Amino acid sequence: MExxxxxxxxxxxxxxxxxxxxxFSATSMRDLANALGIEAASIYSHxxxxxxxxxxxxxxxxxxxxxxxxxxxxxxxxxxxxxxAAIAAHVQxxxxxxxxxxxxxxxxxHLSEPHLSTYxxxxxxxxxxxxxxxxxxxEKGEFFLADEKFAVLTILSGLNWIHTWYKxxxxxxxxxxxxxxxxxxxxxxxSSQELTIPDTLTQSN
Amino acid sequence: MExxxxxxxxxxxxxxxxxxxxxFSATSMRDLANALGIEAASIYSHxxxxxxxxxxxxxxxxxxxxxxxxxxxxxxxxxxxxxxAAIAAHVQxxxxxxxxxxxxxxxxxHLSEPHLSTYxxxxxxxxxxxxxxxxxxxEKGEFFLADEKFAVLTILSGLNWIHTWYKxxxxxxxxxxxxxxxxxxxxxxxSSQELTIPDTLTQSN
DNA sequence: CCTACCGATCGGTAGG
DNA sequence: CCTACCGATCGGTAGG
Numbered sequence: 001m002e003x004x005x006x007x008x009x010x011x012x013x014x015x016x017x018x019x020x021x022x023x024f025s026a027t028s029m030r031d032l033a034n035a036l037g038i039e040a041a042s043i044y045s046h047x048x049x050x051x052x053x054x055x056x057x058x059x060x061x062x063x064x065x066x067x068x069x070x071x072x073x074x075x076x077x078x079x080x081x082x083x084x085a086a087i088a089a090h091v092q093x094x095x096x097x098x099x100x101x102x103x104x105x106x107x108x109x110h111l112s113e114p115h116l117s118t119y120x121x122x123x124x125x126x127x128x129x130x131x132x133x134x135x136x137x138x139e140k141g142e143f144f145l146a147d148e149k150f151a152v153l154t155i156l157s158g159l160n161w162i163h164t165w166y167k168x169x170x171x172x173x174x175x176x177x178x179x180x181x182x183x184x185x186x187x188x189x190x191s192s193q194e195l196t197i198p199d200t201l202t203q204s205n
Numbered sequence: 206m207e208x209x210x211x212x213x214x215x216x217x218x219x220x221x222x223x224x225x226x227x228x229f230s231a232t233s234m235r236d237l238a239n240a241l242g243i244e245a246a247s248i249y250s251h252x253x254x255x256x257x258x259x260x261x262x263x264x265x266x267x268x269x270x271x272x273x274x275x276x277x278x279x280x281x282x283x284x285x286x287x288x289x290a291a292i293a294a295h296v297q298x299x300x301x302x303x304x305x306x307x308x309x310x311x312x313x314x315h316l317s318e319p320h321l322s323t324y325x326x327x328x329x330x331x332x333x334x335x336x337x338x339x340x341x342x343x344e345k346g347e348f349f350l351a352d353e354k355f356a357v358l359t360i361l362s363g364l365n366w367i368h369t370w371y372k373x374x375x376x377x378x379x380x381x382x383x384x385x386x387x388x389x390x391x392x393x394x395x396s397s398q399e400l401t402i403p404d405t406l407t408q409s410n
Numbered sequence: 411c412c413t414a415c416c417g418a419t420c421g422g423t424a425g426g
Numbered sequence: 427c428c429t430a431c432c433g434a435t436c437g438g439t440a441g442g
Contacts, residue, residue, distance in 0.1 A: 025230035026315065029437060042411045044438065080395065106311065110231065134394070143394045147385070154389055157366035158359050165358075180352070184359055188393030189339070189348045190285065234421060247427045249422065 008046045011036065013099075015053045020102040024054055024110045054107060055115050061104035062122045064093045069129055079137030080186065086133060087185070088178035090159055095174040098163040105160055127152050155185050213251045216241065218304075220258045225307040229259055229315045259312060260320050266309035267327045269298045274334055284342030285391065291338060292390070293383035295364055300379040303368040310365055332357050360390055 005013070014035050018027045029050055033040040047053055068089035076082040094101045108119050130152040137143035145151050159181060166177070183191075210218070219240050223232045234255055238245040252258060273294035281287040299306045313324050335357040342348035350356050364386060371382070388396075 023228065023230055023314070025228055028435075030435080039412060041413080041415095041438080045411065050437065083394075109228070137394070144396060145389070145394060150385060151389065151394065153366055153370075154363050154386065158363040161358055161362035180355060181359065184350070184356065184393070185389070186393045186395050188389070188391045188396060189288075189342070189350060189356065190391050191349060191393060191396070233419075235419080244428060246422080246429080246431095250427065255421065 011043060011046055012053055012056060016057050016097075016099045016103055019054070019057075019107055020099040024050075024103070024107040051110070051112060054103070054110060057100050057103050058108050058111060058115075058119055059122075061093070061097075061100050062119070062126075064096075065090065065126055066122075068093050069126070073129070073133075079133055079140055079142045082133050083130075083137065083186070084178075084182045086130060087155070087159065087182050088175065090156070091162060091178040091181065092174050094159065094162045095166045095168075095177065098166055101163040105163070127156065130156065158185055216248060216251055217258055217261060221262050221302075221304045221308055224259070224262075224312055225304045229255075229308070229312040256315070256317060259308070259315060262305050262308045263313050263316065263320075263324055264327075266298070266302075266305050267324070267331075269301075270295065270331055271327075273298050274331070278334070278338075284338055284345055284347045287338050288335075288342065288391070289383075289387045291335060292360070292364065292387050293380065295361070296367060296383040296386065297379050299364065299367045300371045300373075300382065303371055306368040310368070332361065335361065363390055 011032070015027070015032050018031055018035060022031070029040045029043055033043055036043070069086055072085035072089035073082060076085050108116070111119055127149075131148045134143060134145075134148040134151050138145065138148070143151075162177065166174075172180075216237070220232070220237050223236055223240060227236070234245045234248055238248055241248070274291055277290035277294035278287060281290050313321070316324055332354075336353045339348060339350075339353040339356050343350065343353070348356075367382065371379075377385075
């Protein structure tokens with residue numbers, strides 16, 4: 001599997017993992033070089049700057065989130081099913097690469113302009129898609145709430161902790177995680193639509 | 206108001222705000238000195254190290270969260286009311302000081318040992334208190350879910366984005382925010398227990 | 411991909 | 427609270 005990775009891809013993957021663990025600012029190019037087994041100066045034959053790595057990770061992840069959402073929104077009729085599909089799509093992307101997800105969610109503020117503004121605009125566009133799903137659900141009488149923006153941010157925030165503990169070898173599949181989250185967020189704790197989920201989760205931290 | 210603050214408190218408050226905006230690692234002592242209008246070396250007459258500031262903020266916030274939870278849990282009978290009170294208490298602490306909350310939630314990983322382990326143990330203890338509320342609610346037939354740990358992390362994650370946009374002069378009070386969040390998390394989007402909340406929120410970012 | 415190196419900046423100390 | 431300064435480390439370049 002690793003044999004087919006270019007040096008540039010290896011650098012990106014290793015950097016992403018370090019950025020997740022220590023944060024972008026606290027990760028030095030010498031840390032990265034050390035993890036790769038080369039000298040710091042050698043990294044610059046493959047990338048232009050430390051920030052370029054961050055940019056590539058952030059915007060690649062943004063692409064993936066939009067692509068997953070496009071597919072999810074395509075075929076659903078009710079707002080409820082559409083939201084469930086959007087949640088499942090979001091969880092799929094988060095679990096597919098937890099390190100890149102963590103960097104996307106937490107390290108974007110170290111982007112310089114104009115990349116920072118681009119990033120924030122993309123994020124707002126993504127949230128707007130969710131807002132529209134909620135709004136249409138309210139209109140159709142499927143959802144009951146006063147404020148779409150508030151609801152969307154609560155939902156996304158309720159999904160975006162998954163990267164902290166998810167491991168592919170854990171007991172829950174991404175599909176099961178998505179179902180569980182949809183059930184909690186759509187029906188709440190007090191609804192009796194219980195789910196059958198293994199009660200042992202992969203430990204966080 | 207500011208007149209009664211000691212220099213040490215001024216340093217802590219200014220540092221907290223910078224740590225929130227730029228992150229702990231990307232904030233230099235010269236940034237901090239500049240914001241205070243003094244020389245970097247002068248800061249060290251009041252504090253021992255940069256990390257000491259982070260430690261003080263993190264553990265003071267931990268204290269506040271526990272204290273608020275103690276009060277909340279004191280007087281409630283049903284698990285539902287207890288959870289609502291715990292959510293309201295958590296939101297109160299988050300909104301009382303958004304900068305310190307952001308540092309508490311996101312910068313703790315820059316703590317060195319043994320502080321890091323202490324921090325993680327405290328966080329687990331806090332989460333365990335929520336788990337116990339949920340567990341007792343399941344036992345009493347108030348809540349329906351398969352996994353307390355998963356539920357608690359989703360709930361807390363659904364609350365912990367508030368510091369990114371809350372401003373005291375905004376349209377929603379902390380009490381209204383807490384009610385809104387309790388309604389979403391306990392009843393879900395599909396329940397018709399609608400709330401009357403101003404539909405204009407303080408803008409995020 | 412390496413050696414050799416750059417200027418800038420880091421957290422922090424000495425001594426007043 | 428300041429001046430003066432420390433050794434270490436930073437991101438990055440030159441030249442091979």
